Amino acid sequence: MTRLTRRTAIGCLFTASALLKSGAVALAQDGSTIRLGLTTALTGPYNEFGEGTRRGFDLAIDLCNAKGGVNGRKVEIATALDDQMVPDRAAQNMRRLLDDASLVGILGPAGSGATMAVVDMATADGRVFINPLAQAPAATYPAGLEKPPRPNVFQFGILSPVEAEVLGSYIAKTYKSIGLLHESTSYGVSGRDTLLAVIKQINPDMKILAESYNQRATDVTAQLVRIQRADVEALLVVGLGTDLVNIRRSMGRLGLQQPLVTSAGGLSLPYFEGAGEAAVGTIAPMVSALVDVKRRPEVTAFIDAYKAKFGADRYWGPDADRPQIQMSLIVIPAFDGLNVLLEGIRRAGSTESTKVIAAIEGLDGFPGVNTTYSFSKQRHHGIGPQSLAMLKVVKQGNRLGLEVLPRT
Numbered sequence: 001m002t003r004l005t006r007r008t009a010i011g012c013l014f015t016a017s018a019l020l021k022s023g024a025v026a027l028a029q030d031g032s033t034i035r036l037g038l039t040t041a042l043t044g045p046y047n048e049f050g051e052g053t054r055r056g057f058d059l060a061i062d063l064c065n066a067k068g069g070v071n072g073r074k075v076e077i078a079t080a081l082d083d084q085m086v087p088d089r090a091a092q093n094m095r096r097l098l099d100d101a102s103l104v105g106i107l108g109p110a111g112s113g114a115t116m117a118v119v120d121m122a123t124a125d126g127r128v129f130i131n132p133l134a135q136a137p138a139a140t141y142p143a144g145l146e147k148p149p150r151p152n153v154f155q156f157g158i159l160s161p162v163e164a165e166v167l168g169s170y171i172a173k174t175y176k177s178i179g180l181l182h183e184s185t186s187y188g189v190s191g192r193d194t195l196l197a198v199i200k201q202i203n204p205d206m207k208i209l210a211e212s213y214n215q216r217a218t219d220v221t222a223q224l225v226r227i228q229r230a231d232v233e234a235l236l237v238v239g240l241g242t243d244l245v246n247i248r249r250s251m252g253r254l255g256l257q258q259p260l261v262t263s264a265g266g267l268s269l270p271y272f273e274g275a276g277e278a279a280v281g282t283i284a285p286m287v288s289a290l291v292d293v294k295r296r297p298e299v300t301a302f303i304d305a306y307k308a309k310f311g312a313d314r315y316w317g318p319d320a321d322r323p324q325i326q327m328s329l330i331v332i333p334a335f336d337g338l339n340v341l342l343e344g345i346r347r348a349g350s351t352e353s354t355k356v357i358a359a360i361e362g363l364d365g366f367p368g369v370n371t372t373y374s375f376s377k378q379r380h381h382g383i384g385p386q387s388l389a390m391l392k393v394v395k396q397g398n399r400l401g402l403e404v405l406p407r408t
Contacts, residue, residue, distance in 0.1 A: 034070055034342075034351060035078035037103040039093035039118070040110045044084030045216060045242065048269050049110035049330055052315055053132045054080070056334030057107055059309055060342070070346050078102070083109055087117035094118035098125045104351040105130065105341050107334070112136040112187035123150045127353050128360070130341055132334040133157040136190045140380050149380035152357055156337035156370075158264055158287065158329075158388070159381045160187075161194045166285045166388045167236075168198025171261060173408040175234045177207035179227030179258075181220070181247065182238040184212045191238035191263055207232065215243060224250055234259045241271030248275050248282070259283060267391060269315065269326045272400060279393045279400060287328040287370045288389035291402055302335065302369040318399055325391065325402060328370055336368035336382065340375075 038057065041050030061075050069075055079097060083090035090109045097106055098121060105128045109115045115134035122129040129152055131139055140155040141147060171178060180195070182188040192210065199206050209230045211223035224247070227235060235258050237247055244265055251260065259281060265271060266284035275282075289299050303323055307316065315331055317324030344360035345351055366373040371387040390405040 032073060033078070034073050034075045034104055034345065035102050036076065036105045036107055036338075037097035037100060038077050038080045038107040039083045039090055039097060039114075040080075040107070041085040041114075042080070042082040044082075044086070046085040046111065046240070048241075048314075049085065049133060050082070052269075052327075052330030053107075053110050053334035055306075055310060055315060056132070056331040056336075057338050059306060059331075060335045060338040062309060063305060064339075064342055070342050071349060075342065077107070083114055085109065085111040085114050087113050090114035091117045091121070094121050098122070098127075103127070104345070104353075105356075107338070108132065109134065110330075112139065112190070113185050115139045116186050119150065119153060123152060126152055128341055128344070128356055129153045130334075130337040131155045131157065132337050133330070134187070135160040135163065136186050137161055137194075138186075138190070148378060152353065153380060154337065154340065154360060154375065155381040156333040156340075156383070158285075158383050160190050162381075162383060162385055163263060163285055163388070164191065164194035164198045165385045166390065167261070167263065168195045169202060170283075170285075170390050170405075170408050171195075171234070171236060172199045172202035172206060175206070175232075176203075177230070177232040177234075178209075178261075179230060179232040179235045180208055180210040180238070181223055181227065181235065182210070182212055183215050183240070183243070185215050187240075188212065188215075188238050195236070195238065213239075213243070215240070217243070218246065220247055220250055221254070224254055224256065228254060228256055232258065234261050237262045237266070239263065240265045241268035242274065244268075244271045245274030248278050252278065264329050267325050267393070267402075268329055269317075269324075272324070272326070277395065277400070280395050282393045283390060283405070285388045285390050286325050287332075287383060287387050288391075288404070289332070289370050289387070290323060290325055290328050291389070291391065291404060296367070298367045298369050302332065306331070332369045336370055336373070339368065340366065340373060340382075 041047050081093040083093050108131045110133045112134040119139050140149050140153050182192040213220045261283045266282045267286045312320045344356040347359040348355040361375050364374045373382040392403045394401050394403045
């Protein structure tokens with residue numbers, strides 16, 4: 001397999017970042033444009049995910065075009081459609097994108113439900129499909145992780161079994177009883193099942209009371225009361241940040257003092273914004289790239305490029321000197337995913353789908369921001385357990401901060 005040197009990749013990123021800062025962005029004019037299609041939640045209650053991924057895609061394209069494009073061709077998102085993370089809308093958008101033969105790659109939705117509504121269509125079509133966020137394993141591995149992946153789907157979010165390995169191990173080794181509250185969506189159900197499998201394997205005597213709730217539900221009192229009566233040691237929640245805010249507030253009203261342990265949504269932008277200081281004490285897993293004591297060069301290059309383009313915006317967070325961890329959940333997967341697609345096109349010397357897929361599957365040690373990516377015919381996801389850490393929300397002065405917990 002072909003290995004991209006770290007020096008080459010980081011040199012390109014630093015050069016492009018410098019061009020963006022100076023405004024001297026020279027775009028290659030020869031050759032036709034490499035056109036991409038996108039469906040994501042640009043508006044609606046979960047637009048922070050869609051807008052965040054769009055930022056990641058746009059930054060990757062800007063940096064690519066700043067250094068001349070791919071094989072002399074400019075890159076653009078030719079069609080960007082809003083699905084609001086609603087499965088039916090995502091399916092309608094996908095049919096429209098796939099009808100456009102000029103699109104050489106498809107950038108997928110920002111959630112598991114919307115992704116599962118479109119991925120079969122995308123698989124049948126055959127063009128490269130970048131899955132930036134959806135964690136449901138079936139989106140990439142419909143027959144299970146031990147079976148081959150969908151041939152044209154590549155995943156850059158945290159795969160549910162990967163998250164479950166880290167989160168489940170922490171739960172199983174820290175507590176003897178838990179209440180498990182999860183979304184009734186494909187994300188929540190798959191997260192529940194994979195977590196339970198990990199927990200039971202490590203601690204078969206763990207006492208677990210599982211409850212579900214509908215996404216965007218305004219009242220989860222009944223579920224929390226049942227968990228409260230079970231007298232468990234901790235509450236484990238698999239859900240998105242907006243719903244976690246409601247759950248956290250309901251815990252306060254009911255007097256639940258147990259630790260709140262969550263999936264990665266517990267470190268997301270809407271949870272921090274909505275819960276405020278109530279988020280203190282929340283424990284969740286996340287890619288550790290932005291909180292590692294020693295940052296890799298590609299992480300620093302991304303941070304500099306992001307701030308040059310967007311400034312210290314909502315996704316960057318309140319600390320002007322340091323980006324918040326949620327960028328590793330929302331923005332960076334899209335950035336890394338598009339860079340992998342463009343590297344595949346570059347190496348293939350073509351936009352023909354089969355050649356691009358073969359080139360991506362040949363990447364070994366490609367230096368991204370969230371992790372170093374290696375793919376093969378059997379592996380179409382990038383992030384492994386070694387790239388994650390368990391983090392605890394703490395108060396640092398007037399701001400929320402993070403404490404990296406020891407590995408279990």
